[in-house]
Amino acid sequence: MKKIPTIPRIRVLKNRKNILKNPLPFHRENFEKYGDTFRIDLGKGSKWVFTRNPESIKYILQKNHKNYHKSKLQTEDLAKYIGKGLLTSNGDFWRVHRRMIQPAFHKKKLEGLLGIMHQAIEKELAEIKPNAECDIFPLMGDLAFQVVAQSLFSSEAIRPKMRALKEITVRNQKMLIKEMRLPYFKWWFQLSGAINRHLEESKEATKILDGIIQERIDSSKEKDDLLDMLLSARYEDGTPMPRQQLIDEVMILFTAGHETTANALSFALFLLAKNPENQKRVLQEAMGLDFESGDYMQLLGQLQYTKQCIEEAMRLYPPAYFMDRVSLEDDTIDGNDFKKGTVWLMNLYELHRHPAFWKQPETFRPERFDPLDKKDYSDCYFPFGAGPRMCIGNNFAMYEMMMTVALLVKKYRISSSLNSVILNPLITLKPEGVPLKFVPR
Numbered sequence: 001m002k003k004i005p006t007i008p009r010i011r012v013l014k015n016r017k018n019i020l021k022n023p024l025p026f027h028r029e030n031f032e033k034y035g036d037t038f039r040i041d042l043g044k045g046s047k048w049v050f051t052r053n054p055e056s057i058k059y060i061l062q063k064n065h066k067n068y069h070k071s072k073l074q075t076e077d078l079a080k081y082i083g084k085g086l087l088t089s090n091g092d093f094w095r096v097h098r099r100m101i102q103p104a105f106h107k108k109k110l111e112g113l114l115g116i117m118h119q120a121i122e123k124e125l126a127e128i129k130p131n132a133e134c135d136i137f138p139l140m141g142d143l144a145f146q147v148v149a150q151s152l153f154s155s156e157a158i159r160p161k162m163r164a165l166k167e168i169t170v171r172n173q174k175m176l177i178k179e180m181r182l183p184y185f186k187w188w189f190q191l192s193g194a195i196n197r198h199l200e201e202s203k204e205a206t207k208i209l210d211g212i213i214q215e216r217i218d219s220s221k222e223k224d225d226l227l228d229m230l231l232s233a234r235y236e237d238g239t240p241m242p243r244q245q246l247i248d249e250v251m252i253l254f255t256a257g258h259e260t261t262a263n264a265l266s267f268a269l270f271l272l273a274k275n276p277e278n279q280k281r282v283l284q285e286a287m288g289l290d291f292e293s294g295d296y297m298q299l300l301g302q303l304q305y306t307k308q309c310i311e312e313a314m315r316l317y318p319p320a321y322f323m324d325r326v327s328l329e330d331d332t333i334d335g336n337d338f339k340k341g342t343v344w345l346m347n348l349y350e351l352h353r354h355p356a357f358w359k360q361p362e363t364f365r366p367e368r369f370d371p372l373d374k375k376d377y378s379d380c381y382f383p384f385g386a387g388p389r390m391c392i393g394n395n396f397a398m399y400e401m402m403m404t405v406a407l408l409v410k411k412y413r414i415s416s417s418l419n420s421v422i423l424n425p426l427i428t429l430k431p432e433g434v435p436l437k438f439v440p441r
């Protein structure tokens with residue numbers, strides 16, 4: 001087996017300004033020059049390995065997942081703002097809660113949420129001002145947040161509280177990014193009270209959610225929404241989740257479920273705006289569908305091409321563009337030995353554009369996901385991750401995105417004066433702004 005090359009620290013230092021702004025071109029260069037897996041020497045015996053090798057990624061996430069935990073950034077650092085739950089925990093704590101929450105996301109349960117989802121989407125889409133170009137990204141952010149909010153709480157009355165909650169989530173994420181990108185200033189963030197101010201905001205978010213949950217319990221009404229499902233979930237000994245745990249899991253569903261979806265939707269709409277032929281095919285599919293009929297599963301079943309467009313958008317712009325894991329024990333991958341504590345950074349953006357696996361990798365070609373083509377990409381396409389920690393909300397997100405795209409294309413011809421979106425890779429891969437024009441059909 002070939003020895004894995006190491007990128008010298010000096011190369012990282014030389015490129016640090018560009019890396020801080022957007023690390024993706026630096027990684028593309030490295031993959032092209034050094035191959036699918038390389039180490040970066042960051043000093044003090046650091047063991048960072050970057051890979052776009054699909055076999056190694058599957059091995060880490062699936063085959064030997066027990067030997068790999070999420071990093072401190074994804075657990076402790078994030079948990080201090082959003083709580084310790086599904087997204088931010090490891091080991092038995094994670095396993096127990098995954099088993100408990102999983103049933104709420106089964107397709108049968110989701111079917112019952114599609115009406116709520118549809119209403120929330122229509123309400124947000126009504127905000128679109130036709131015939132003038134406007135940035136769709138904030139609107140998709142509101143839409144995705146409200147869809148999670150309504151699926152959880154199915155109540156219009158909570159809208160103002162949700163707005164406050166969203167603002168807190170956004171501000172706290174900005175703080176976390178600062179901590180992540182400027183680790184040598186962490187002492188200052190502590191000393192200046194910035195971190196504490198944000199922790200206070202998190203307490204405020206907890207209070208908002210606690211109030212909503214208490215109201216539900218007091219009302220003793222059954223709603224059949226996600227909150228009801230979480231309230232009735234039980235540990236193996238038959239006990240329910242403690243209140244703080246419930247709040248943390250709700251907060252996590254908001255965090256994990258809204259930004260990723262907003263990013264994917266914005267990229268998908270932009271790609272359709274720039275590819276009128278593909279947009280036409282989405283229109284043909286959506287044209288005859290009556291969303292007021294309420295038979296959502298049947299409707300979604302007819303949106304095969306729309307689904308392919310979204311899949312292709314997430315291939316080109318995977319919202320979770322990097323996934324990390326840290327090894328608990330020494331391991332051998334692809335014939336190379338790695339010490340325990342090795343940090344693996346799996347680059348999905350590069351895997352999804354790897355010329356060995358994708359024809360015309362930089363081109364938007366939804367046809368490649370045509371199920372009749374019989375080409376199976378499941379070995380090199382992981383927008384929702386893989387293995388036991390695969391996204392719990394993948395079906396939820398797909399239904400939401402298919403519905404949104406179909407409703408929009410049915411109503412408007414979408415265009416954009418922008419040639420390509422500027423990427424803003426933070427915790428997720430965001431677009432810098434997506435100016436779109438919606439002309440009523």
Ligand code: HEM
Pocket residue numbers: 070086087098148252253254256257258260261264318319320323324382383384385386388389390391392393394396397
């Ligand atoms: C386009 C939209 C979405 C994308 C691309 C996405 C992507 C992902 C990925 C890649 C992971 C795995 C991360 C890892 O293993 O390190 C993940 C986990 C997770 N996602 Fe999503 N997600 C999306 C939407 C949602 C939605 C709508 C929800 C909930 C309403 C959600 C809830 C979660 C949770 C709770 C986890 C942690 C699961 C666990 O570790 O057991 N996601 N997501």
